[in-house]
Amino acid sequence: MNLKKMLTIAVLAGMVYGCGGGGGSDDSSPTPPPGGGGGSGQAATISGTLTFDKVPHNTSTNGLNHSATVEAPIRGVTVQLLNGSTVVDTDVSDASGNYSVDGETGTSYRLRIRAELKQTGTQSWDIEVVDNTSSNAQYVLDTSTFTVSSTSETRDFNADSGWGGSSYTSTRAAAPFNILDRVYVTITKLQEVDANLTLAPLVINWSPNNIPESGNLADGRIGTSFYTQDQIYLLGAANTDSDEYDGHVIIHEWGHYFEDNNARSDSVGGPHGGGDRLDMRVAFGEGFGNAWSGIITDDPFYRDSFGVNQSQGFSINVENNNVSNPGWFSEGSVQSILYDVYDSANDDLADLGLQPIYDVLTGQQRNTEAFTSIFSFMTYLKEENASDVAALNDLLNDQNINVNVDIWGSNETDNEGQPSVIPVYNELSPGDTQEVCTITTFGSDRNKLGNRKFLRLNIQSAGSYTLRLEPSGSNDLDGYIYNQGQLVAFTEALGTSTVNITENFAAGTHVADVLAYNSSGSAIVGTCFDVSLIQN
Ligand SMILES: [Ca+2]
Ligand SMILES: [Ca+2]
Ligand SMILES: [Ca+2]
Ligand SMILES: [Ca+2]
Missing domain, CATH: 2.60.120.380 (Jelly Rolls)
Incomplete structure (x- = not known):
């Protein structure tokens, strides 16, 4: 049996969009009742591997390379075994996308794969992907109904990208799972540096209807991908600008959520770009966001695809120290410093890894009396990492920032020709x-x-x-x-x-x-x- 095909049919039938309540009103093929509460079948384990279509970038064009799509594991998500609309068993997929739920032979079930990452306990989070153009319904992927025939049944499922070769021809079921996968990678990395990692509930809004025009969010007119108040909005406009496979964009926005809840940003927002002389608070926030996605993925290339067939794009290499108009007001300078603090590549002498950066962001920088800027960040980082001061001073010097730094930038002299x-x-x-x-x-x-x-x-x-x-x-x-x-x-x-x-x-x-x-x-x-x- 071709399970991928089966799943595709379910998706085409419109079953991918569920609403969290599990009403099942969209289920046009009712499941037979479970035979009076069981007893007729034998206990059975249904297990397998869940994957989604992952579309990489073309590293020359920075557009998406649909023809290089691979199936990647769906990690850390809630998996439910449904008999009709009744949840019979629940599991969380593991780091390889494996799941295992318990049912019985002779009974018909579906699997519902929820676009959510949830964990309670010492380390906790609650993150879901919803469709802001469909009453904020959580994305779920329902498989077709299957009847269990073995006490050890294997069922693998893949969420399809919907790409038909030259256009999207079916539901883009994989999109919410790639978005969540970028969050999974982020959380996994932070678990290593914070034994008590606690994240505020986050809703990620994505839809194929999310277009780069301003207007009503519920209509998908989101303008651009952005973060606000424990909500991330991501573009999904095919042939214009979609971001579900632009992992660095996703992690950048997630970084703003992290700043808001676990660290601090005094950024006032507004338009910005490389080479701009910015309010230092904006420079730090945006430079941090760009460096953050490089740090989390160990990939310094920030890539954003757009255009017809998602075939165009641009990239920022946060490892590049040769930024235009460097200084304390430059997001390029901030991102190059932060990335070099983290990385072990040989264009710099600093090699501190994530822990010291995380500790400053969630510690002293969070409580600083000054505004958050490269001044406050580097002051605390140097205080806490005395043996790395020479290497850190090199990074500042490289970006035209006075190495004798304090949180107020008291010794800074670079005025860009503007004394005020x-x-x-x-x-x-x-x-x-x-x-x-x-x-x-x-x-x-x-x-x-x-x-x-x-x-x-x-x-x-x-x-x-x-x-x-x-x-x-x-x-x-x-x-x-x-x-x-x-x-x-x-x-x-x-x-x-x-x-x-x-x-x-x-x-x-x-x-x-x-x-x-x-x-x-x-x-x-x-x-x-x-x-x-x-x-x-
Ligand atoms: Ca994009
Ligand atoms: Ca560098
Ligand atoms: Ca380095
Ligand atoms: Ca480096």
Whole structure:
């Protein structure tokens, strides 16, 4: 019997899309009742190997190479044995895709393979792939019904990519399982560095309807693959841009989820690319994401396929140290440093592996008083790895970053020809007033170098304080005050008069970013204005 064919038929019949409740209303071929509760058959073990069609990249074009598709194991997912709509037994597939469930001979069953990774205990996670264009139904792969004839029955199943040779011609059943497989690889790697790995529930939204246009998420108009609030959205648009086989894209977005829950990111988001001079928080977040996918997979090539037949693509080699416009504001510099800290390849002397990186991200960097940046990360990494300081300094030096680094970037001198961006932070104690200047020289997306000015507020004792922003011209000024990554006060009100941000603050250094708009608040501008810290 050709089980792969059988499965394909089940998929074509529309059975791949189940809803978690197991209502089975889409089951057009009812299973015979199990014979009055059993007794007629013998106990039987049904086992086998679960695989999915994995489509690799063409390493020349960075597009997908459908003709090189291989069957890879479906690892770590929930497998249910169903008699009708009743779950008879459940297993979790192992690292080779093997499963084993118990039934009895003479009875008809289906296997339901759920697109989820779940584990409870000391190390725990709860991750599922759903269709955001179909009421957030979890993807499940139901096999056709089979009747058990042996007490030791072998049943292998493969989830098909749906590729028909020159286009997708059937359900892309493998997609959710490749997405989960990239998460499986990530979790497996993190288990080695964290005996108590605990991950917040995560929903990954993927659909062939997810297109690179903005609009309603439930319609698939997701714009681009992205992470937000324990949800990842991934593109699935055939012939345009699909990401289910772009493993580095998946792990990059997963990295943002990890930052959000287990580490910390102060990134303000926004458009970015290699060569951009960015807000240092954005540079760290995006550079981290790119390096992260290289670190997790031991593959420095970040590849993203798109275009007709998924045949085009681009790549970023995070091992490359020769980035354009290097510096503390460059995502390219950040990713090259992080990858070299990790790897043992011979273009650098650092070889620390994942553990020290993980420890800083989930430890000191998570609680730092400064904004998260390459400054804070490298300061803590050097503190914790004293014997590697020379090699780590080489990496900083290579990227035009001052090796005498502290979390505030106090000794940094690289201003890209724009004096206002140094010092990285203007330090204010109560009673101080300073003039700061913003620029739009490197773009005006609110996330480019110099768009905002960073302040370090020395608040020695708890109490009421005001951060005052006084425009020198007809500008609308905004400000945001944070304590260890938490936004504690801000103003976004429109107006060109003096801004007072007054709040009761806990004792301890706070940080702020301030920026200027034109009088109508429609665009940010480069201008100078006074900032004051006042104790009330
Ligand atoms: Ca893609
Ligand atoms: Ca390198
Ligand atoms: Ca290295
Ligand atoms: Ca290297």
